[in-house]
Amino acid sequence: AQSVTQPDIHITVSEGASLELRCNYSYGATPYLFWYVQSPGQGLQLLLKYFSGDTLVQGIKGFEAEFKRSQSSFNLRKPSVHWSDAAEYFCAVGPNNNAGNMLTFGGGTRLMVKP
């Protein structure tokens, strides 16, 4: 069965500092990989996705993520965090036969940003 682990439940960083959110997955083949962000009271917004090709993918709001097959990881990074980035971040995997297929989500990482 597929699963996603986000080891860090909470992370606090200072504004302007760099950020890395960890995501590890368990899947029988190469999956489709996603990062979503959820602000309080809001739905999920897609930050970026990996389907195939270049393992370093760029997303919105200055985020990027790197797919490392050997480590079964898809960590999210941002070089300089803004106060508006405070939110909950979810990593998700889905089967690579259809981009819209059902997703399995991690438990989320709540990001807090110190001024």
Added chain:
Amino acid sequence: EAGVAQSPRYKIIEKRQSVAFWCNPISGHATLYWYQQILGQGPKLLIQFQNNGVVDDSQLPKDRFSAERLKGVDSTLKIQPAKLEDSAVYLCASAGLGTEAFFGQGTRLTVV
């Protein structure tokens, strides 16, 4: 392009009552999902529709939950009767051919 619409945004009911949620997906999206997100957890898939057919409902508690998408567009999710542990945000998402899932803002259900 209009996003996924859900209503109501909030609902408070007593246990053993019934409740229904409505979702209108993005126009043209054949795939529709309902997810349950309990506070502090990631979303969990309840059911997936392809047009008006069910693709996967293996995680839907069928003794109390039901969902339909009669004309392959709008969908409703019903809980009858509700339990305290059903308190959660219910997210609807839709996807087109080859696209990722787009999520609505969700319905926050509180069962008291």
